[in-house]
Amino acid sequence: MKILTILGSSRREGNTEYLVRKIVDGVQHTELFLGDYKLDPIIDERHREGGFNETHDDYESVLEQLLAHDIIVFATPVYWFGMSAQMKVFFDRWSQYLRDERFNMKAALQNKQAYVVTTGGSNPHITALPLIQQFGHIFDFVGMTYKDYMIGNAVKPGEVKEDILALQKAKQWNEHFKTLI
Amino acid sequence: MKILTILGSSRREGNTEYLVRKIVDGVQHTELFLGDYKLDPIIDERHREGGFNETHDDYESVLEQLLAHDIIVFATPVYWFGMSAQMKVFFDRWSQYLRDERFNMKAALQNKQAYVVTTGGSNPHITALPLIQQFGHIFDFVGMTYKDYMIGNAVKPGEVKEDILALQKAKQWNEHFKTLI
Amino acid sequence: MKILTILGSSRREGNTEYLVRKIVDGVQHTELFLGDYKLDPIIDERHREGGFNETHDDYESVLEQLLAHDIIVFATPVYWFGMSAQMKVFFDRWSQYLRDERFNMKAALQNKQAYVVTTGGSNPHITALPLIQQFGHIFDFVGMTYKDYMIGNAVKPGEVKEDILALQKAKQWNEHFKTLI
């Protein structure tokens, strides 16, 4: 089981990343920080004759990493009660590549397991639930297995270190991942 | 009451835009198509000493339009069970400008009325509800009044013209807007 | 297509019932007011040897009506952000009767269409969404088709008569139902 973490934060070393590091501590994995890649928003050309125009950014290298792993840990801060725009760009482009015959994306996704990690403030255990549900609809749609999610309570840098329940959950995932590899 | 429509679709003339046109048909308003502007994703520097770096894109002209209107119609297709990345960029940057003393953004938002228009497939009347709730949390957070929302059932170009209930609702909003101006 | 309305209000002539009457105005249908029946809460004996004890209330006559119709309009006020306890008793007992070989309940439900009507206050278009989602999960679970729902804004007696959008939606459903019979 090969593990990929996809981090959609807009800055490094934030609370979400902190949880991710705990989750994969001592576990072989690949880390993908979306901010390191040039990812253009989708131009919806599903209904254009000829389909999507070729794009010229780094999306395909990100996609190849997605497809090459079995367990995907999607990590994003809660920004405005949703995933970061960076991560949303990542998902929006799925509409393009699900139709791209060079990738067998649909079949590949159906064997993958998804985990979601998010952190935020403003009563996140309730207000982040639409985001948790959105991920549920996404994974249902493509047939991925939604294994688990965690919501950390943190706004200021480092604050998640005080969220004992989140840290416990990270440790439990970590122990589970160690048994898989 | 000045009306602004903010369209977050990635292409023109889609189903969402069709509904918006019905909603403001014959009503004086300003139309803002986010795709016409260069809007950079937020780099979260809330916790950086000195705050946010100056940005060099078109965001401030978009923001000025937002602040200059009383009724805001947020229109986005349902992409992957959420708002478009383009519209998410628009909201994410609020984190930056709520702290910018040149704009009195927080106070200004509290007097505004919000409407949401979205269209999608995959049983959108249920699967778009997390998105509808996300808007609810956003408007609550800044004190905007969430007047109403509508979910159109449409994927293919023009398909929303067959969604009679959505068209009726658009007409009803339209009649209401005509009484305001 | 035989139509059944199931009303879970605790009193007659309320706002929810008003909408239901508009929906089936001039349409042949059966009306079922749950309050007219003695319905005991479930005693969960799924895991008891021998299964559920026989019950001695009016549930089976309600169940027979459910099974004998094709379109079911579930109508409940929003009480405490959920369906009425009366209607919840009705659903909870499904756990008992799905296992009762005298009824072919599971297969029967899969051919039925479900509509949901609810009315409430406290910003119901947002705060009733968990209830709308709950119905979605219920219908998914048993394979019923969730055709549509409507949320009326009303607390005081008769107040729903001022909810123009709800009345329009009721009329549209009514016109649709008239085409079916």
Added chain:
Amino acid sequence: MKILTILGSSRREGNTEYLVRKIVDGVQHTELFLGDYKLDPIIDERHREGGFNETHDDYESVLEQLLAHDIIVFATPVYWFGMSAQMKVFFDRWSQYLRDERFNMKAALQNKQAYVVTTGGSNPHITALPLIQQFGHIFDFVGMTYKDYMIGNAVKPGEVKEDILALQKAKQWNEHFKTLI
């Protein structure tokens, strides 16, 4: 800080009750099993001249226990993607007693902390979220503080003992409660 557990299950010794026992293990508390009390569904007479009729069941003794404690652990299995009808009856009757001048219910609730414990199957970490949100709306409405919730994955008797994350969370709450008393 006086702790009350309110158990809305329809049978004793279920998975939900198992979690509750872990949560209050070694902690002084009062246990209230709703099934031990005769609780009639509400007859909505908010709009009746003269208000609610006097009721003749055990509700007031339950209410007095609610009001006499500071921390309330609401525990219900997920039945049909919502709380049990037994627990729903308990909440529905709040509408009656919030208007009863003998009890200062509204003010009393505002100082209370709420915890929610639920267990269920059918992918409960996602499908129970409307229930978790419903509790959020309830607590918001009356001003209670929604401290935390937990969703256990269990259908068969005893199955929750294998839900390691739920057990860990129960232990963490337990340790917190021990510090309060």
